[in-house]
Amino acid sequence: MKEVYETTVRVRYAETDQFGVVYYANFFVWFEVGRVELLRQLGFTYKQMELEDDCHIVVAEAHCRYLRPARYDDLLRIRTRIAEARSRTLRFAYEIVNDATGESLATGETTHVVCDRDGHPRSLPAKYRKLFAPAHSASTVH
Amino acid sequence: MKEVYETTVRVRYAETDQFGVVYYANFFVWFEVGRVELLRQLGFTYKQMELEDDCHIVVAEAHCRYLRPARYDDLLRIRTRIAEARSRTLRFAYEIVNDATGESLATGETTHVVCDRDGHPRSLPAKYRKLFAPAHSASTVH
């Protein structure tokens, strides 16, 4: 099992600000893209998880460290891994890399609580735990 | 009854782009702020309309004409009026004005279909129609 799951996004004009770089909150949107694509690469979709299993990954904490600016039209590689998977909480770690230069632009982490549609905490269904566990065990080596 | 309902917003850094002006899609967010505050000034909230009456004003068409750029930290006045109120459709007209200079920055219009939570068209409840009607009759003079 792969440890780090990757996907790319291209910076949109909408995501820039008048300082000529990407506005800082947008990195958290890319983190969301990263974890959604990680789930897809593990064999399911977050959409199913919500619709079929009433299982929502609610954000409890989010952190980003900005190293270098992302700029308009840059192709960015989002590198995501599961930092921790417990029955009721999940933690993802991210790195945003400029795909052309290989430079690291930002690193971050989000912590999530598994909830039902009413926002009450619940356990992650076994079928997801099974998929997350090896991804996690692989990632704990580092 | 007033014809034009007003509210103000201050331009956020997040709303600017690297050309140094507000990104064009954000004017439609301000149009939303304008119509929500119009409803509040008519005596109810869009939140109630959704929650208590299962009445959603779904956008069917949106148009904006950009006259002058909006810039970071500008205080903007959103002037909204009901351009047309029918039992199943609503049309709002907007003007975005720089509050300091009085200059008109943009004009626009949105057309809406009244729907239930499943997206099926429905009639506007009588209590809302009653409120919209005079606002509309006033506005048709222009």
Next chain:
Amino acid sequence: MKEVYETTVRVRYAETDQFGVVYYANFFVWFEVGRVELLRQLGFTYKQMELEDDCHIVVAEAHCRYLRPARYDDLLRIRTRIAEARSRTLRFAYEIVNDATGESLATGETTHVVCDRDGHPRSLPAKYRKLFAPAHSASTVH
């Protein structure tokens, strides 16, 4: 020369709203993605156009007609064409299609004025006009 230029985007959670569909202003962000990718497929980038030629395509008018909702995680196909290319103004036409079902979700248009970095109107450099012209002549057949 192709008349319609295509690219795809996947709907982000950030782009949905509490009605369970994509918030209407985001279609204009996708229109931007569509025109940027059209330019790339014509052989240059909007980034170059701004940086190397001080040529900015400022939005003067934007319109969208919403036909069906776009939903979370949908893969969308953005179909863009040059509706009109003059020396000082450009008009793009868009269609957003659900890539899985082929259903048309929205159509739209944006009109742009070519400006320098200070926002003053200027002529489109000849090298761009040459590229746009055949794209336009092809599109005027329809």
Next chain:
Amino acid sequence: MKEVYETTVRVRYAETDQFGVVYYANFFVWFEVGRVELLRQLGFTYKQMELEDDCHIVVAEAHCRYLRPARYDDLLRIRTRIAEARSRTLRFAYEIVNDATGESLATGETTHVVCDRDGHPRSLPAKYRKLFAPAHSASTVH
């Protein structure tokens, strides 16, 4: 001198997501609103700081802890204070409170590097340092 500077925002429909709450990245936009209004209450604007003094407060790190969901149309109180003010770095701390219930919805922090327009680190001009210092010394009591 006040320690905590306050301003309010009302949650926009655009800021909600399909889970029925505010999308997590938007809290960072409100943090920006909080620090901009803190500066205004200290007697200047971030706009001036950028335009007149070529002084940009670039985000180096951002963190948010989500306690309770923010919902559509909620009036939120943003409580901002200067957690640390040095000659080249600034740290702001935030709390987002539901203004109707007084409940704390989120707390967060952002760290900034003072830069010129080219993104090179520089010292904060004395006139700003003078204003930040007492705000900071007041806040260090807690």
